[in-house]
Amino acid sequence: MTLITTEVFGLSESRDPHFDETKIKNLPLGRVLEKQRGEYRVFSNENEILCGIRSRLRKSLIYPQSRERRQSVDEIRSILQIDPVAVGDIVRFTPGENEENTGVIEHVEQRRNQLSRRASGLKPVESVICANVDILFIVFSLKKPVPKPGMIDRFLIAANWEDIPAVLVLNKTDLANESDLDNLRNIYNLAGCKILPTCALTGDGVPELKNLMVNKTSVLAGPSGTGKSSLLNKIQPGLGLKVSEISKASGKGKHTTAHLQAFPLKDGGMVLDTPGIKQLALWNLEPDELITLFPEMEPLAGKCKFGLSCGHNTEPGCAVKKGVDDGSIHPARYKNLLRIYGELEELYGPQY
Numbered sequence: 001m002t003l004i005t006t007e008v009f010g011l012s013e014s015r016d017p018h019f020d021e022t023k024i025k026n027l028p029l030g031r032v033l034e035k036q037r038g039e040y041r042v043f044s045n046e047n048e049i050l051c052g053i054r055s056r057l058r059k060s061l062i063y064p065q066s067r068e069r070r071q072s073v074d075e076i077r078s079i080l081q082i083d084p085v086a087v088g089d090i091v092r093f094t095p096g097e098n099e100e101n102t103g104v105i106e107h108v109e110q111r112r113n114q115l116s117r118r119a120s121g122l123k124p125v126e127s128v129i130c131a132n133v134d135i136l137f138i139v140f141s142l143k144k145p146v147p148k149p150g151m152i153d154r155f156l157i158a159a160n161w162e163d164i165p166a167v168l169v170l171n172k173t174d175l176a177n178e179s180d181l182d183n184l185r186n187i188y189n190l191a192g193c194k195i196l197p198t199c200a201l202t203g204d205g206v207p208e209l210k211n212l213m214v215n216k217t218s219v220l221a222g223p224s225g226t227g228k229s230s231l232l233n234k235i236q237p238g239l240g241l242k243v244s245e246i247s248k249a250s251g252k253g254k255h256t257t258a259h260l261q262a263f264p265l266k267d268g269g270m271v272l273d274t275p276g277i278k279q280l281a282l283w284n285l286e287p288d289e290l291i292t293l294f295p296e297m298e299p300l301a302g303k304c305k306f307g308l309s310c311g312h313n314t315e316p317g318c319a320v321k322k323g324v325d326d327g328s329i330h331p332a333r334y335k336n337l338l339r340i341y342g343e344l345e346e347l348y349g350p351q352y
Ligand code: GDP
Pocket: 171, 172, 173, 174, 175, 198, 199, 200, 201, 202, 223, 224, 225, 226, 227, 228, 229, 230, 231, 242, 243, 244, 245, 246, 253
């Protein structure tokens, strides 16, 4: 679980002379639904409040985020967050004196978890997509565009890393054969992943999806064109989310530039559509931790002949490879483990 820490550089809000904890605790609470150019739409007591942000907060909270067990300052210094407030944050704000439904965010409550992406640019800068998520729906379509297990696995790993339960939604069942679905079931049943087939056109699977969202903060993520907006429009008619076209040439969804927005659900809870986000960042994940994020492989961590230092590739006595041979691990998942492992090693440098 990730916590935003302000302690890394020996600074904390409580040591900020302008931070009055008692005063803050008496301010109204709200949930950030949307942010755009320094303005935050906050849901509080059934009202939407348009908020700015106290400059003190901007200064005191833009610190690197780190896992408690790995606080190497050198490493953390190069990772900066872009904005101290994310969609899904629970905030305290001072209501505006002159204008109704306006305010200034004074404080961000500690996050339970967060999903991030890497901001564009050469430096690794973390951009938090959303905070305090209860459930992640990884939405892929069975056809148009076809699903890529490599991408699915990255979403699953990111969810697992943040302790967020995930459901693999396989949309557009109307375009697929039973065997398309079975192929993915074979891979992800072994991984202990819940699968929900849906069709936004006929509504199949939509009531089940809706039920899973009640009273929760849900996030829909996946490539463009898989039907996220269509499913949300079906779940809550009236949302009126723009539905994208599928390019005839590539069979992929055309990139829509809509920004991140959370919507309160009529039956309770809120849902966040993440248009245009193909991949979540595996922030601060080191190679030797990767295997623990594949649930079917996790019990094997440390059981290889070379223990935790096994690369699960050419090493003899590898428990993971044995799992692939005896059918308890799907070869597609094993392939993705090796691929992501290689990428992480490139990032952190070989450790063994
Ligand atoms: P998003 O980019 O993931 O939000 O995808 P959209 O909801 O914009 O949908 C992309 C395209 O797929 C649109 O043309 C939708 O009409 C279509 N679509 C969405 N769901 C389904 C489905 O279940 N079956 C079929 N055949 N098309 C769908």
